[in-house]
Amino acid sequence: MQAHMEMGKPVQAGKPQHGIGQYVLGYVLSVVLTLAALWAVFAHGLHGGPLVLILLALAVLQIGVQLFLFMHITKGDGPPVHSLAIAMAFFFTVVFVAGSLWAMSFHYMVA
Amino acid sequence: MSIMTLERPRAHEDAEAKTIEYSQPSESLKIFGFWLFLATDMLLFACLFATYVLLHTHTAGGPTARTLFDVPGFEAETFILLTSSFTGGIATYEMQHQRSKSVAVWLFITILLGLAFIGLEVQEFIHDVHIGATMSTSAFLSAFFTLVGTHGCHVSLGIVWMAAILIQVLRWGITPQTARKVFNVGLYWHFLDVVWVFIFTVVYLTGMVM
Numbered sequence: 001m002q003a004h005m006e007m008g009k010p011v012q013a014g015k016p017q018h019g020i021g022q023y024v025l026g027y028v029l030s031v032v033l034t035l036a037a038l039w040a041v042f043a044h045g046l047h048g049g050p051l052v053l054i055l056l057a058l059a060v061l062q063i064g065v066q067l068f069l070f071m072h073i074t075k076g077d078g079p080p081v082h083s084l085a086i087a088m089a090f091f092f093t094v095v096f097v098a099g100s101l102w103a104m105s106f107h108y109m110v111a
Numbered sequence: 112m113s114i115m116t117l118e119r120p121r122a123h124e125d126a127e128a129k130t131i132e133y134s135q136p137s138e139s140l141k142i143f144g145f146w147l148f149l150a151t152d153m154l155l156f157a158c159l160f161a162t163y164v165l166l167h168t169h170t171a172g173g174p175t176a177r178t179l180f181d182v183p184g185f186e187a188e189t190f191i192l193l194t195s196s197f198t199g200g201i202a203t204y205e206m207q208h209q210r211s212k213s214v215a216v217w218l219f220i221t222i223l224l225g226l227a228f229i230g231l232e233v234q235e236f237i238h239d240v241h242i243g244a245t246m247s248t249s250a251f252l253s254a255f256f257t258l259v260g261t262h263g264c265h266v267s268l269g270i271v272w273m274a275a276i277l278i279q280v281l282r283w284g285i286t287p288q289t290a291r292k293v294f295n296v297g298l299y300w301h302f303l304d305v306v307w308v309f310i311f312t313v314v315y316l317t318g319m320v321m
Binding site: 010011012013014015016020023026027030031034037038041042047048051052055056058059062063066067070071076077081082085086088089090092093096097099100101104 | 128129130131133134139142143146147149150151153154156157158160161162164165186189190193194196197200201204207208209285286287290298301302304305308309311312313316317319320321
């Protein structure tokens with residue numbers, strides 16, 4: 001491989017448009033969101049459905065942090081076609097989980 | 112090939128140039144392919160999550176989520192994996208600045224955190240099995256061990272993969288090829304943290320309150 005011979009010399013290439021601050025911000029936000037989720041569970045202020053909804057909302061925010069601040073999902077070589085694939089995978093995930101729960105809620109038909 | 116330092120007159124040209132992992136079309140294509148793999152891998156986890164949410168109440172007289180889960184244990188796992196996602200991100204950032212020594216250090220830290228995570232998870236599983244909560248105890252535990260175990264297998268594989276790339280970076284420095292490999296393993300690692308956020312929320316936290 002020709003690349004081996006160039007060891008030590010920097011390859012001519014651009015720098016990322018984001019600074020290291022995005023990673024630090026992402027880390028701080030994910031720690032805060034995780035602590036918020038733990039607090040919501042162990043503070044015993046909320047119960048049942050509303051609590052689960054809050055937890056899911058915090059998880060979605062946290063995943064946004066990972067996707068945008070860590071993975072830079074909209075960045076890439078040219079138009080971000082790959083984010084369509086990931087968006088579709090999220091859509092299917094929701095369909096699989098919510099669809100299974102919905103279908104299996106017809107106890108008299110599936111039991 | 113000249114070293115890019117003072118030869119470029121304007122800063123914004125640098126910003127518009129492709130970063131090293133995208134500097135060759137073949138590497139760029141491999142990154143796109145890896146995104147597609149992540150999308151399909153997410154579908155695998157979607158099926159396991161769907162199974163878990165349907166079966167988590169089917170405890171068959173065995174332990175329930177609330178009696179089984181060890182709170183300090185899964186909290187520690189969560190913060191360790193979160194931190195490793197951050198250090199993996201720094202490795203990617205350093206790769207884009209072509210600082211191979213720094214990349215190696217951050218990859219090494221990420222591997223150590225990954226090992227700590229796996230160590231805790233294995234400990235948790237061994238403890239569960241010792242108190243009689245095995246994969247065949249109930250539908251809940253079958254779904255639990257399959258979902259969390261599949262994620263653990265991914266992390267274990269990621270550790271081996273990252274170690275292999277660490278060796279390549281140490282031997283060859285940051286080339287367009289090794290840069291793409293560092294980038295892809297970084298994406299993989301962040302993706303595993305995304306999956307863990309869902310496991311933490313849907314399995315562990317929800318298990319504590321339902």
